[in-house]
Amino acid sequence: MAYFASCPIETPLEPCIFIIMGATGDLANRKLLPALFNLFKNKALPDPLTIVGCGRTEISLENFRDQTQTALKNAGIFDAVKWNNFSRTLAYQRLSYEDAESGKRLAKALRSLDRQRKTSGNRFFYLALPPDLYAPAVNLLGDAGLGVEKSEGLGWSRLVVEKPFGYDLKSAMALDRQIHSHFREHQIFRIDHYLAKETVQNILIFRFANAVFEPIWDRKYIASIHITAIETVGVEHRAGYYDQAGVIRDMFQNHMMQLLAMTTMEPPPRFESEAVRDEKAKVFSSLRPFPVDDLRAFLILGQYARGFSTGKVLPAYQEEPGVRSGSLTPTYALMKVFIDNWRWQGVPIFLESGKRLSEKRTEIVITFKDVPHCMFRKTFDEAISPNRLVLGIYPEEHIQLSFQTKKAGAKMCLGSAVLDFKYHQNARELFLGAYEKVLIDCMTGDQMLFWRQDGVEACWAFLTPILNACEQCAFRKEMLHSYPAGGPRPDAAQALLSLQLHNKHDKV
Numbered sequence: 382m383a384y385f386a387s388c389p390i391e392t393p394l395e396p397c398i399f400i401i402m403g404a405t406g407d408l409a410n411r412k413l414l415p416a417l418f419n420l421f422k423n424k425a426l427p428d429p430l431t432i433v434g435c436g437r438t439e440i441s442l443e444n445f446r447d448q449t450q451t452a453l454k455n456a457g458i459f460d461a462v463k464w465n466n467f468s469r470t471l472a473y474q475r476l477s478y479e480d481a482e483s484g485k486r487l488a489k490a491l492r493s494l495d496r497q498r499k500t501s502g503n504r505f506f507y508l509a510l511p512p513d514l515y516a517p518a519v520n521l522l523g524d525a526g527l528g529v530e531k532s533e534g535l536g537w538s539r540l541v542v543e544k545p546f547g548y549d550l551k552s553a554m555a556l557d558r559q560i561h562s563h564f565r566e567h568q569i570f571r572i573d574h575y576l577a578k579e580t581v582q583n584i585l586i587f588r589f590a591n592a593v594f595e596p597i598w599d600r601k602y603i604a605s606i607h608i609t610a611i612e613t614v615g616v617e618h619r620a621g622y623y624d625q626a627g628v629i630r631d632m633f634q635n636h637m638m639q640l641l642a643m644t645t646m647e648p649p650p651r652f653e654s655e656a657v658r659d660e661k662a663k664v665f666s667s668l669r670p671f672p673v674d675d676l677r678a679f680l681i682l683g684q685y686a687r688g689f690s691t692g693k694v695l696p697a698y699q700e701e702p703g704v705r706s707g708s709l710t711p712t713y714a715l716m717k718v719f720i721d722n723w724r725w726q727g728v729p730i731f732l733e734s735g736k737r738l739s740e741k742r743t744e745i746v747i748t749f750k751d752v753p754h755c756m757f758r759k760t761f762d763e764a765i766s767p768n769r770l771v772l773g774i775y776p777e778e779h780i781q782l783s784f785q786t787k788k789a790g791a792k793m794c795l796g797s798a799v800l801d802f803k804y805h806q807n808a809r810e811l812f813l814g815a816y817e818k819v820l821i822d823c824m825t826g827d828q829m830l831f832w833r834q835d836g837v838e839a840c841w842a843f844l845t846p847i848l849n850a851c852e853q854c855a856f857r858k859e860m861l862h863s864y865p866a867g868g869p870r871p872d873a874a875q876a877l878l879s880l881q882l883h884n885k886h887d888k889v
């Protein structure tokens with residue numbers, strides 16, 4: 382397969398029907414259909430493949446094809462020649478999630494497509510739906526017998542569930558029970574698209590395929606870790622969901638926790654999905670329970686106010702269409718957490734994410750401890766900066782290590798230098814987008830990059846008390862620091878980070 386010439390997929394892709402539930406929605410149009418088309422263009426999809434769009438809206442197949450074409454044009458990847466063949470893989474089926482008959486009609490349509498297009502009875506159902514429809518959609522599929530797999534490897538059925546997986550610990554457990562009444566664990570793929578980013582996957586290779594970093598990857602050498610995922614976009618057209626969720630449910634319960642686990646987990650004995658997910662689950666369950674009676678020392682929340690960027694006025698969060706007036710939903714959070722185990726005891730880990738900041742940046746910064754003794758004290762009046770390792774995920778996909786050097790010249794002067802590895806440098810392979818990678822893994826049945834339920838629950842068990850404490854807090858309004866849209870992080874967050882810098886006198 383040309384697309385993966387130097388790094389091929391070992392498992393053959395079996396013919397299947399890919400069912401997008403919520404096919405007229407935002408996720409389908411912005412991510413799934415473009416990802417499928419990109420894979421199709423690069424001959425990286427199974428053949429034969431049928432893509433069935435399902436939705437509550439009654440539209441014709443022609444309308445669905447037009448909508449798909451528009452989505453591809455908007456994504457800037459439309460190709461008229463490839464489109465002809467791709468459009469033939471599309472089908473559309475109206476669904477009503479409350480009506481069991483509609484599930485039976487879907488099952489009948491899938492059986493007939495299987496016969497016509499020889500897709501071997503393999504189906505995968507992608508829930509690209511608002512979270513309140515997950516349970517009804519799963520029941521609909523289950524009651525129509527679509528969760529049942531046939532024996533002897535013929536006809537698998539897989540279910541892909543988007544985040545958020547639940548609203549808190551209780552609802553996540555209830556959703557899981559509901560899903561398990563129709564699907565078994567090996568059929569369930571709980572997505573986190575951050576895990577499918579090349580540079581996020583590279584964290585494990587960087588840590589565990591090099592002998593030099595792991596010995597210094599602990600509390601003896603590392604002073605702090607700062608994981609950042611900040612964005613310039615605001616809540617966009619997702620206020621209905623976001624105003625209920627807020628930044629902690631939207632970014633922390635999933636992406637931030639996965640970045641944390643990739644950075645701090647122990648080496649798994651084997652590179653296999655269960656072994657990797659076992660180690661991650663241990664990290665989640667070792668998170669020190671948050672001091673909910675002393676929230677302000679460990680958590681800064683913010684909400685964007687009206688601001689300016691490139692001469693334009695940016696609306697405040699509360700002015701965004703669909704946001705409840707007087708909403709106290711946080712759009713920014715900085716959290717200081719600790720992992721209670723031998724490796725990480727006492728190392729502060731900062732998790733920071735927010736919308737409508739001055740830049741989009743995703744990175745993990747490891748700050749090492751100071752040198753044990755500075756023999757240059759009499760030579761340089763300036764302090765020696767600690768080494769820093771940056772694992773850049775966006776916009777720079779790179780690994781950067783800063784260290785001290787002597788500046789050229791007759792006098793001994795200190796200077797900082799960086800080693801900078803750009804992930805794309807000299808790469809000749811085509812890079813898979815996160816959704817492309819996710820779809821390939823679902824088709825090959827590889828669950829490594831997907832959440833396992835014990836991890837989901839351990840993270841909710843950690844975050845739910847924080848969410849409850851924030852939401853019931855008497856000074857909830859005062860806890861929410863305002864920051865200008867398009868501007869820097871809230872001052873209170875800057876103060877918490879600066880405090881860490883000043884307190885950091887630890888030496889190796």
Ligand code: BG6
Nearest residue numbers: 544574610612614631632743775
């Ligand atoms: C999504 C969140 O999961 O991740 C969004 O729901 C956020 O609010 C997005 O904007 C960020 O993803 P990325 O890949 O652009 O960093």
